[in-house]
Amino acid sequence: MDEKDWTAICILHEEKNLTRSAERLFISQPALTYRLKNLENEFGTRLFFKVKGGIEFTSEGTHLAEYAGEMLKKLQRTKDFMLNMQNEVRGTLRLGVSSNFAQYKLPKLLKEFSTQYPNVQFNVNTGWSTDIMHLLDSSNVQLGIMRGNYDWYGRKTLLHKERLCLISKKEVELDRLPELPFINYKTDSSLKNLINGWWHDRFSDPPMVTMETDRQETCKEMVKNDLGVAILPEICLQPGDNLFTYGLSYKSGDPVLRNTWLMYNEDSLQLSTVKNFIDFLSTRTKI
Structure with a gap:
């Protein structure tokens, strides 16, 4: 087996599908089938079998896939450290970043960093913070930027605090919020729990949810068209939105804040790309 076999x-x-796998590998399906058949001949066992709509792996195939995954990780770590032995900062920085931070903050940061270190490439995965935590746990990324509070056994640095805000097209009275049409959106459990915690602190009645959207930007567009109110993190709001915004506070008067964290393993600091990016972020007084 070689790297191409491990990846395949x-x-x-x-x-669990030959057609989709071939597309991701940028090869034809017959070429992928031929490679897999050679692997089965090499190990003298069946790796998978076809089922309706896809394939299922045998126990031998699952074991081989786990081995291949470990070998790819070891190969990547070896490449990282080999590049790190050179004097200049070069190599690939593998980042896992929550979607909102990736959309509103990350592009400018990566552009500035790449100007300082032109020999660094970026491999970026974005998604909900729970997905990024999984990537970090499995060592598929070197650095994770996550929003919300998560337990982590490695290094953890607070990058940013932001307030949750109620947004509306017209002025509203917060005390009347349970009477107003409320627009929800899909998000991770951390943000959902923060919003629900604030609501239960302030009101005994549930929100009058009239819409469920799949994205925060879709939700904001509905509010712009005066179809209801919503609660969004401050990072999602721009001056050009032309909306009324109300920073949320608990009954105690404390603001409702959401934290953004940088998380990584101690061992990653041995890589010049990782160390320099962490140092770069630490110099930014406002992210």
Whole structure:
């Protein structure tokens, strides 16, 4: 087996579908089938079998996919450290970043960092913070930027605090909020729990939810068209939105804040790309 074999078996194990796997590998399906057949001949066992709508792995195939995944991680770590032995800062920085931070903050930061270190490439995965935590736990990324509070056994640095805000097209009275049409959106459990905690602190009646959207930006567009009110993190709001915004506070008067954290393993500091990016972020007084 070589790197191409490891990659093929891992992607196939993820997709459970030959056509989608071939597309991700940028090869034809017959070429992928031929490679997999050679692997089965090499190990003298069946790795998978076809089922309706896809394939299922045998126990031998699952074991081989796990082995391939570990080998790819070891190879990547070896490449990282080999590049790190050179004097200049070069290599690939693998980041896992929550979607909102990736949309509103990350592009400018990466542009500035790449200007200072032109020999650094970026491999960026974005998604909900729970997804990024999984990538960090499995060592698929070197650094994770997550929003909300999560337990982490490695290094953890607070990057940013932001307030949750009620947004509306017209002026509203917060005490009348349970009477107003409320627009929800899909998000991770951390933000959902923060919003629900504030609501239960202030009101005994539930919100009058009239819409459920799949994204925060869709939710904001509905509010712009005066179809209801919503609660969004401050990072999502721009001056050009032309909305009324109300920073949320608990009954105690404390603001409702959401934290953004930088998380990584101690071992990653041995890599010049990682160390320099962490130092770069630490010099930013406002992220």
